Amino acid sequence: xxxFITQAIRxxxxxLFGSTGETIVEKSGHLNLGIPGIMCIGAVxxxxxxxxxLGSLSSIDAINPFLAVLIPTLFALVFSAxxxxxxxFFTVTLHTNQNITGLTITxxxxxxxxxxxxxxxxSGFSKASACFKTLxxxxxxxxxxxxxxxxxxxxxxxxxxxxxxxxxxxxxxxIGMNLRAVGESPATADAAGIxxxxxxxxxxxIGCAISGLGGLFFIMDFLxxxxxxxxxxxxxxxxxxxxxxxxxxxxxxxxxxVFSALYIVSSYVSVPFNVIDIIKMLPYLVTILVLIIxxxxxxxxxxxxxxxxxxxxxxxx
Amino acid sequence: xxKNKAKHEPLFHVVRRTSMPAxxxxxxxxxxxxxxxxxxxxxxxxxxxxxxxxxISSLFNGVFGTExxxxxxLYDLAILLGISxxxxxxxxxxxxxxxxxxxxLIGGLGCVAVMHYLGGVLPDAGVIAISxxxxxxxxxxxxxxxxxxxxxxxTNETLxxxxxxxxxxxxxxxxxxxxVSSGTGVLKPIDTGNLPTIGGNTYLLTIIxxxxxxxxxxxxxxxxxHGFELSLVGENENTARYxxxxxxxxxxRTMLLxxxxxxVMGFLMxxxxxxxxxxxxxxxRGFTGVIVxxxxxxxxxxxxxxxxxxxxxxxxxxxxxxxxxxTNSAIQNIVIGIFYFCIIxxxxxxxxxxxxxxxxxxxxxxxxxxxEVKAESxxx
Numbered sequence: 001x002x003x004f005i006t007q008a009i010r011x012x013x014x015x016l017f018g019s020t021g022e023t024i025v026e027k028s029g030h031l032n033l034g035i036p037g038i039m040c041i042g043a044v045x046x047x048x049x050x051x052x053x054l055g056s057l058s059s060i061d062a063i064n065p066f067l068a069v070l071i072p073t074l075f076a077l078v079f080s081a082x083x084x085x086x087x088x089f090f091t092v093t094l095h096t097n098q099n100i101t102g103l104t105i106t107x108x109x110x111x112x113x114x115x116x117x118x119x120x121x122x123s124g125f126s127k128a129s130a131c132f133k134t135l136x137x138x139x140x141x142x143x144x145x146x147x148x149x150x151x152x153x154x155x156x157x158x159x160x161x162x163x164x165x166x167x168x169x170x171x172x173x174x175i176g177m178n179l180r181a182v183g184e185s186p187a188t189a190d191a192a193g194i195x196x197x198x199x200x201x202x203x204x205x206i207g208c209a210i211s212g213l214g215g216l217f218f219i220m221d222f223l224x225x226x227x228x229x230x231x232x233x234x235x236x237x238x239x240x241x242x243x244x245x246x247x248x249x250x251x252x253x254x255x256x257x258v259f260s261a262l263y264i265v266s267s268y269v270s271v272p273f274n275v276i277d278i279i280k281m282l283p284y285l286v287t288i289l290v291l292i293i294x295x296x297x298x299x300x301x302x303x304x305x306x307x308x309x310x311x312x313x314x315x316x317x
Numbered sequence: 318x319x320k321n322k323a324k325h326e327p328l329f330h331v332v333r334r335t336s337m338p339a340x341x342x343x344x345x346x347x348x349x350x351x352x353x354x355x356x357x358x359x360x361x362x363x364x365x366x367x368x369x370x371x372x373i374s375s376l377f378n379g380v381f382g383t384e385x386x387x388x389x390x391l392y393d394l395a396i397l398l399g400i401s402x403x404x405x406x407x408x409x410x411x412x413x414x415x416x417x418x419x420x421x422l423i424g425g426l427g428c429v430a431v432m433h434y435l436g437g438v439l440p441d442a443g444v445i446a447i448s449x450x451x452x453x454x455x456x457x458x459x460x461x462x463x464x465x466x467x468x469x470x471x472t473n474e475t476l477x478x479x480x481x482x483x484x485x486x487x488x489x490x491x492x493x494x495x496x497v498s499s500g501t502g503v504l505k506p507i508d509t510g511n512l513p514t515i516g517g518n519t520y521l522l523t524i525i526x527x528x529x530x531x532x533x534x535x536x537x538x539x540x541x542x543h544g545f546e547l548s549l550v551g552e553n554e555n556t557a558r559y560x561x562x563x564x565x566x567x568x569x570r571t572m573l574l575x576x577x578x579x580x581v582m583g584f585l586m587x588x589x590x591x592x593x594x595x596x597x598x599x600x601x602r603g604f605t606g607v608i609v610x611x612x613x614x615x616x617x618x619x620x621x622x623x624x625x626x627x628x629x630x631x632x633x634x635x636x637x638x639x640x641x642x643x644t645n646s647a648i649q650n651i652v653i654g655i656f657y658f659c660i661i662x663x664x665x666x667x668x669x670x671x672x673x674x675x676x677x678x679x680x681x682x683x684x685x686x687x688x689e690v691k692a693e694s695x696x697x
Contacts, residue, residue, distance in 0.1 A: 031475075296470050
C-alpha cells in the first residue's frame with residue numbers, strides 16, 4: 001500500500017509538469033494540443049543532454065549527481081521551449097489554426113523523439129537515473145514519514161514549487177492578471193496597452209518548457225532511464241487534467257496524484273490479465289466523467305479562458 | 318524608449334486578403350510542397366547521407382515500383398480518404414472530432430467479434446451482413462456519446478473524442494486477451510465470414526466503395542438540406558437557431574453519420590483485408606484524416622489530392638527507410654510532420670498579405686486613400 005502511494009506520488013510529477021505548463025499556455029488563450037509531442041521532445045532532449053554529459057566523463061563512476069540532473073534538465077527546457085517558439089510562431093505570427101498546429105507538433109514530436117532516442121547512447125542511464133531518483137538520501141532513516149514525503153527526486157519537488165509559483169503568479173501578480181486578460185479578451189487587453197503577441201509568445205514558451213520537464217521526469221526518474229513509447233499518452237492525460245483542475249495549478253497537485261494513481265493501479269491489483277485492460281481504461285473514463293460534470297455544473301468561475309482556441313488578429317475587431 | 322517607439326513606424330503590417338486568383342493560391346501550395354521536399358531532402362542528407370536523387374527515386378519506387386505496390390497505394394488512399402470523408406461533416410459543423418481512430422477501431426472490433434462468434438456457424442453472407450450492422454452500431458455509438466453531451470451540455474468534444482480513442486484501444490486489447498488464451502495478444506486471422514474479393518483482387522471492393530462514398534459525401538454536403546444545416550451550425554450557432562434549425566438535433570445527427578462511416582471503414586478494413594484486429598489497426602489515420610480535412614477546406618476534391626500526397630509520403634518513405642537499411646519508422650513521422658508544417662505555414666500567404674511601409678510619412682497611404690474614397694462616396 002505504501003509503495004503504491006509513493007509510486008503514485010512519484011508519477012504525479014509528470015502529470016503536474018504537463019498540466020501546469022498547459023495551464024499557463026491556456027491562460028494566454030492557446031489550446032495547445034502539441035503538449036504530448038512537446039513532452040516527447042523534452043524527454044528526448046534531456047536524454048541527449050544526459051548522454052552528452054556521460055560521454056564526456058572518463059568513466060561512469062566519475063558521475064557528478066548535481067550535473068547529471070542539471071544538464072538534462074536544461075536540455076529538456078531548451079528543446080521544449082524551442083517547440084513552444086515554433087507553436088507560437090505558427091499561431092501568433094502566421095495565424096494558423098491552433099488545433100491543427102498542435103496536432104502537427106504532436107506528430108512531429110513523436111517522430112523526432114523516437115528517431116533521436118535510437119541514435120543516443122543510453123548506456124549508463126540507469127546510473128544517471130539513480131541521481132534523479134533521490135534528493136534526500138537520508139530518507140530511509142525517517143520511517144514512513146521519510147518514505148512518503150522525502151523519498152523522491154529533485155524534479156518532483158521542483159514540480160510542486162513550479163505549480164505553487166505559477167498559481168501565485170497567475171492569481172496575485174500584475175503579470176498574471178495581464179496574461180489572464182489576454183486569454184479572456186485579447187481585444188480589451190490590446191486596447192489597455194498590453195502586448196497580446198508578447199504575452200502569448202512568452203506564456204506559450206514558458207508553459208511548453210515546463211511541460212517538457214514532465215517528459216524528462218517520466219523517462220529518467222519514473223522509468224529509470226528506459227525509453228517507452230508512452231510519453232504521448234501521459235501528455236494527452238496532462239492536457240485533459242487541465243480541465244479537471246479548472247485551470248488552477250493548486251488543484252493540479254491533487255489532480256495529478258489522482259491521475260497517476262489511476263494510471264498505475266492496474267499493476268497493483270491481482271485480477272485475470274484481460275481485466276487489467278479494463279482497469280487501464282480508468283484514467284480515460286474519469287477524464288470523460290470530469291469533462292461531463294464540469295460542463296453540466298458550468299459555473300461562471302470555473303470556465304476555460306473565453307478566447308481559448310481563438311487567434312487574435314487586430315484587424316478583425 | 319517607449320516614447321521613441323510611439324513615433325517609430327512598423328516596417329510592415331499584415332492585412333487579411335479578401336480574395337486571391339486561383340492560379341496564385343495553387344502556386345503557393347505547390348511552393349509549400351516543394352519547400353517541404355527540400356527540407357526533407359536536406360534532413361535525409363544530413364542524417365543518413367542519402368542524396369536527394371536516391372531519396373526521390375526510392376519514394377517513387379516505393380509507391381509505383383510494382384503492381385502490388387500500386388494497389389497497396391490505392392488501398393491506403395481509399396482508407397485514409399474514407400476516414401477523412403467521415404470527418405468532413407463533423408468538421409464543417411466545427412465539431413472537433415479527433416476520435417476517428419477510436420470510432421474506426423471500435424467498428425473493426427464489432428466486425429471481428431461477429432466473425433469470431435458466428436464465423437462458420439452461419440453462412441458467410443449472414444456473417445457479413447451481421448458484422449456490417451454491428452460495426453455500424455459500434456461506430457455510431459462511439460460518435461453519438463460525445464455528440465450527445467456536446468449538444469446537451471456543451472461538453473468539450475476534442476478531449477472527449479480523444480479519450481474515447483483510448484477506451485476503444487483498451488477494449489480491443491481486452492477482447493484480444495479474452496479470445497487468445499495463450500496470452501500472446503495476437504489474434505490469428507479468421508478466414509470465415511470475410512468480404513468476397515473482386516476477381517481475386519482484395520483491394521478493389523474497398524476502393525470502389527470509398528469512391529461511391531466520395532460521390533455521396535460531395536452531394537450530401539453541397540446539395541442536401543442536411544448539408545446546408547450543418548454548415549450553418551458550423552458558421553454560427555445563433556444564426557442557425559434563429560433560422561429555425563434544431564441545433565442539437567443537427568449536432569447529434571451529423572456525428573452519428575460521422576461515427577457510422579468510421580464504423581463502416583473499420584468493417585471494410587477488417588472484413589475486407591486484415592481479417593483480424595490489433596490495437597494499431599487504424600494507426601493514427603484518424604489524426605491524419607483531421608489534417609487532410611482541414612487542409613482541404615472541406616472540399617472533397619481537394620481531399621482526394623491531399624490524401625494522395627500524404628499516402629504517397631507515408632508509403633514512399635517506408636520504402637526509403639528499407640532502402641537505407643533503417644529499422645525504425647520514426648523518419649516517416651518526421652517527414653510527414655515537416656510537410657504539415659510547410660503546408661499550414663504557407664497558408665498564411667494565401668489568407669494574408671504583408672504590406673511593407675515605404676517611409677514614415679506615407680504610411681498607410683493606400684489605406685488612407687481608401688478611407689477618403691469611402692467618405693466621399695458617403696457624402697455623395
